[in-house]
Amino acid sequence: MALALPRFTTLADYLDHYAATTPAADAVWHEGAMLSYAELAQRVERMAGSLSAAGLTPGDRVAVLSTPRPEFLITLLAAFKLGAVWVGLNPRYTYRELAHVISESKPRLILSLPNVDGRELEPDIARVAQEFAIERAFRLDTGEPTDTLSALPEPQPFEPHTADPFDAATIVFTSGSSGSPKGAVLSHRGLVYASCVESEAIGIEAPRVPCNLPVNHVACLADLTGTTLVAGGMLALLERFDPVEIADRIEQLRLTNLMNVPTVLQAIAMSPDFGERDLSSLQVVSWGGAPLPLEVIRAYRTRGIRLLTVYGMTETIASITFTDEEADDEVLGHTVGKFDPGMRVRLADEEDRPVGIGAQGEVQVQHEGLFLEYFGRPDATAAAYTADGWFKTGDVGVLRDDGNLRLVGRRSEMIKSGGYNVYPREIELCIEQIEGVALAAVIGRPDDVFGEVGVAYVLPETGAAPDPELLRASCREYLANYKVPKEFVIVDTLPLLPVGKVDKQQLKRRAVGAA
Numbered sequence: 001m002a003l004a005l006p007r008f009t010t011l012a013d014y015l016d017h018y019a020a021t022t023p024a025a026d027a028v029w030h031e032g033a034m035l036s037y038a039e040l041a042q043r044v045e046r047m048a049g050s051l052s053a054a055g056l057t058p059g060d061r062v063a064v065l066s067t068p069r070p071e072f073l074i075t076l077l078a079a080f081k082l083g084a085v086w087v088g089l090n091p092r093y094t095y096r097e098l099a100h101v102i103s104e105s106k107p108r109l110i111l112s113l114p115n116v117d118g119r120e121l122e123p124d125i126a127r128v129a130q131e132f133a134i135e136r137a138f139r140l141d142t143g144e145p146t147d148t149l150s151a152l153p154e155p156q157p158f159e160p161h162t163a164d165p166f167d168a169a170t171i172v173f174t175s176g177s178s179g180s181p182k183g184a185v186l187s188h189r190g191l192v193y194a195s196c197v198e199s200e201a202i203g204i205e206a207p208r209v210p211c212n213l214p215v216n217h218v219a220c221l222a223d224l225t226g227t228t229l230v231a232g233g234m235l236a237l238l239e240r241f242d243p244v245e246i247a248d249r250i251e252q253l254r255l256t257n258l259m260n261v262p263t264v265l266q267a268i269a270m271s272p273d274f275g276e277r278d279l280s281s282l283q284v285v286s287w288g289g290a291p292l293p294l295e296v297i298r299a300y301r302t303r304g305i306r307l308l309t310v311y312g313m314t315e316t317i318a319s320i321t322f323t324d325e326e327a328d329d330e331v332l333g334h335t336v337g338k339f340d341p342g343m344r345v346r347l348a349d350e351e352d353r354p355v356g357i358g359a360q361g362e363v364q365v366q367h368e369g370l371f372l373e374y375f376g377r378p379d380a381t382a383a384a385y386t387a388d389g390w391f392k393t394g395d396v397g398v399l400r401d402d403g404n405l406r407l408v409g410r411r412s413e414m415i416k417s418g419g420y421n422v423y424p425r426e427i428e429l430c431i432e433q434i435e436g437v438a439l440a441a442v443i444g445r446p447d448d449v450f451g452e453v454g455v456a457y458v459l460p461e462t463g464a465a466p467d468p469e470l471l472r473a474s475c476r477e478y479l480a481n482y483k484v485p486k487e488f489v490i491v492d493t494l495p496l497l498p499v500g501k502v503d504k505q506q507l508k509r510r511a512v513g514a515a
Helices: 011-021 037-053 070-082 095-105 122-131 188-202 218-230 243-253 262-269 294-301 329-334 378-383 424-432 468-478 504-511
Strands: 026-030 033-036 061-065 085-089 109-112 136-139 168-173 183-187 208-211 234-237 257-260 284-287 306-312 319-322 344-348 360-366 391-399 405-410 415-417 420-422 437-447 451-460 487-490
Touching: 011 037, 011 070, 011 188, 011 218, 026 037, 026 070, 033 037, 037 070, 061 070, 061 095, 070 085, 070 218, 070 234, 085 095, 095 122, 095 168, 095 183, 109 122, 122 136, 168 188, 168 218, 183 188, 188 218, 188 306, 188 319, 208 218, 208 243, 208 257, 218 234, 218 257, 234 243, 243 262, 257 262, 262 284, 262 294, 294 306, 294 329, 344 391, 360 405, 405 424, 415 437, 415 451, 420 424, 424 437, 424 451, 424 468, 437 504, 451 468, 451 504, 468 487
Parallel strands: 026 234, 061 085, 061 109, 085 168, 109 136, 208 234, 257 284, 284 306, 451 487
Antiparallel strands: 026 033, 168 183, 306 319, 344 360, 360 391, 391 405, 415 420, 437 451
16 A cells, blocks of 8 residues: 655654644553543643753753653654754663763753663662763653652743754664664654655554564664654554563554564564464564564464565664565565665675675665764764765675575674685574574684684574584585584573674673683
């Protein structure tokens, strides 16, 4: 179904649009309570008045420590109305991680929940506020103020800021899987472009979408919140991941889209009662960030659900690729789809020269929705681009004859073994096709002879017990000898980053005995 979405400057403009045109429509669900678009707009106006009274002005940063709950969305849209820059903080941050984000983004105000899942957050907020001279810290929910978290002031009249599309909207810190997280400054234009293009690719009017991803991640802000808001849909906010609860909400709220990371989709599909669940409202299941195992793809396909995988990153905001609606299991499992025609994309060699179909190259992008800069890091911003102005994603892929892109790894994860360049994703895909394997993660370990050798950490399917020697023999059938891992390690679990990706830095430390 083709959608004809209106084009506005900010996501807050979409809230105003639907509050005026469909005021009674469902906008946000949380813990049994539903807000209409009119009610959400009232809450956002009130929050903007309070933040204005607290001294927030255009260009200021406001940091918000929250789970996915209404306050996250309300503060985000209120900040946009004031022309402020919103910075999401993850309740799972250690103090070191929290201090890094605060020191880099330099917010004027902090809004925080006092505790999450039994963890008291106030001591860390008090410490970081003092260490980095934060002007004021406020309690995000409606509980009693404390010595650390003041109550937000009563709203005052404010003049809505007239935003430029290329004004900064939010700062999103990269995952830090290959180094210290950098704050990518995302524009309103980038958020709106990403949200509209993906919403149009999904093609559902007024979608009903669950959101349980961290609020500091671009997938929460654009892929879930943005795509739902631009299409006048309803966001079901879930503060933790529970596959049973998500399935319950699909049935109860008649959710239409399930958009998440593969680990979440896999857990839902592998639930014992998955086959008995009423998924008749669910029209699309989509994922990004990592491949989805073929058995999980087939589990959703047997329920008659359309499947879609996308590929993007924080700095591009928008997805670079989408699979076609008629994509088969092989395309969905082994590629990330075709390039968005609204972007300029090329694959380039290590000298930034374009390569052709079938050749490995780094994915490089140009489009007006790219991130604006790494906040406070001009050198890192400059280093992210080629001399002729292409953003370097760091992802290495191969463009197939059918126009679909197959990713083989990241340049930063490349293993240099005996003079050969080895990309882990190519090996992982080979291992994951072997019977009894649920997931594989390949990293490089220092070696006196070859410089580096590959180590494969293999997560078996339930009840399976893959033999390392058989895994090695199978890899030798399909891969050049220098690509076959030196060691195969069978594991019960793989360490994950907060967004569900495998934490390869931890695996590298484990491989050399440092963790």
